[in-house]
Amino acid sequence: MDAHQEEIAQQSLRLHLEHQGKLSVHSKVPVKTREDLSLAYTPGVAHVCKYIAKDEKRAYSCTLKHNTIAIITDGTAVLGLGNIGPTAAIPVMEGKAILFKEFAGIDAFPICISGDPDDLIGHIRSIAPVFGGINLEDIAAPRCFEIEEELQNLGIPVMHDDQHGAAIAVLAALLNACKVTGKRFEDLTVVISGAGAAGYAICRLLKCIGYEDESCIAVKELIVCDREGIIYRGRQGLYHNIYKYLLGNETNIMHRTGTLADALRGADVFVGVSSGGLVTSDMVRSMNPDPIVFALSNPVPEIMPDEARAGGAAIVGTGRSDFPNQVNNVLVFPGVFRGALDAGATQISEEMKIAAAHAIAGYVKDPTPEKILPDPLDRGVAQVVAAAVAEMAKKCGCVREE
Numbered sequence: 001m002d003a004h005q006e007e008i009a010q011q012s013l014r015l016h017l018e019h020q021g022k023l024s025v026h027s028k029v030p031v032k033t034r035e036d037l038s039l040a041y042t043p044g045v046a047h048v049c050k051y052i053a054k055d056e057k058r059a060y061s062c063t064l065k066h067n068t069i070a071i072i073t074d075g076t077a078v079l080g081l082g083n084i085g086p087t088a089a090i091p092v093m094e095g096k097a098i099l100f101k102e103f104a105g106i107d108a109f110p111i112c113i114s115g116d117p118d119d120l121i122g123h124i125r126s127i128a129p130v131f132g133g134i135n136l137e138d139i140a141a142p143r144c145f146e147i148e149e150e151l152q153n154l155g156i157p158v159m160h161d162d163q164h165g166a167a168i169a170v171l172a173a174l175l176n177a178c179k180v181t182g183k184r185f186e187d188l189t190v191v192i193s194g195a196g197a198a199g200y201a202i203c204r205l206l207k208c209i210g211y212e213d214e215s216c217i218a219v220k221e222l223i224v225c226d227r228e229g230i231i232y233r234g235r236q237g238l239y240h241n242i243y244k245y246l247l248g249n250e251t252n253i254m255h256r257t258g259t260l261a262d263a264l265r266g267a268d269v270f271v272g273v274s275s276g277g278l279v280t281s282d283m284v285r286s287m288n289p290d291p292i293v294f295a296l297s298n299p300v301p302e303i304m305p306d307e308a309r310a311g312g313a314a315i316v317g318t319g320r321s322d323f324p325n326q327v328n329n330v331l332v333f334p335g336v337f338r339g340a341l342d343a344g345a346t347q348i349s350e351e352m353k354i355a356a357a358h359a360i361a362g363y364v365k366d367p368t369p370e371k372i373l374p375d376p377l378d379r380g381v382a383q384v385v386a387a388a389v390a391e392m393a394k395k396c397g398c399v400r401e402e
Helices: 003-019 034-040 044-053 056-062 090-104 117-130 143-150 161-181 197-206 242-250 260-264 281-285 305-310 333-343 350-363 380-395
Strands: 068-073 107-112 133-136 158-160 189-193 221-226 269-272 292-295 315-318
Touching: 034 044, 044 056, 068 090, 068 117, 090 107, 090 333, 090 380, 117 143, 133 143, 133 161, 133 333, 143 158, 143 161, 143 197, 158 161, 158 333, 161 197, 161 269, 161 292, 161 315, 161 333, 161 350, 189 197, 189 260, 197 221, 197 242, 197 350, 221 260, 260 281, 281 305, 292 305, 305 315, 333 350, 333 380, 350 380
Parallel strands: 068 107, 068 133, 133 158, 189 221, 189 269, 269 292, 292 315
Antiparallel strands: none
């Protein structure tokens, strides 16, 4: 950790100690008189309860449900810190809640719970009546896949942001990177380092696996690497992880084997969602001309931007805010959930995710090598994404009946 990062760390700790957390609850209505109390609580509230009991969908019109989501984690994969547990994850979830409010006007609340996947699924089902949506966060693979899949029938949008937020941001960045470099998206050979939550979702989106939307264009070839090297069909040990087994069957059509360095030879794009320092300038130099490098590991990228450029990279993106082209989920999740809530969506479909990516890419009118994505602090991004997502939700019929 350099001096600047150390200073940020200490300032953040002081901030949290001073305020004892970053969130509080504020009432929308006054409670200053007996009449106020009668309206907000008993006896008046009983009539509202009976009103909802006759039709539970009415909760969307007269309770917090219409604009509130739960941010749920078990603390098993927190911000590159690993399995630090649900209690230590609270500061991150509080921060996520602030971003939802600041960028999309959504009320979000951290729910940090422990247990195995079945426990989490049960807990989430139990609390779902209060919320209009569920944002799964910082849950380790492969349990995150199982949990998200099992919750798609809740009747409210459920999305694991570490998977799909990352995938949408990468797709948006890649669409504009192609505009800058002149590469054709459908001609790209893409190498992904990391087969966890983000890597799996990025892979499936870039290959259009499970996507039927006509706007989803698949890349030509995709090679995924994990700690043991290139994933390929029949590789020993894949049977122990159904999701890596699927990657082995659905990617790497040329059946390449070897290391990450082997995978990068002749590739057009590198996407890193693994760990720092895995890629060298020579490895970038072995890629096709004008390679695109998205080294997204935090806080240390797979390769630093100056080293990637020294290897000939035409465009470099990272997950950090102190370098150009920050590929950040904050461009994604506020607008996606805003659009889903506004449309009364029952899920976040594949088509809605693609619409979000195109909206983010389109927000940058004239992309350049140093600017292929909007500024993460640009409040207008969430509005554009929300509109696109809401429109697509209605178009594909993913909305509740009134």
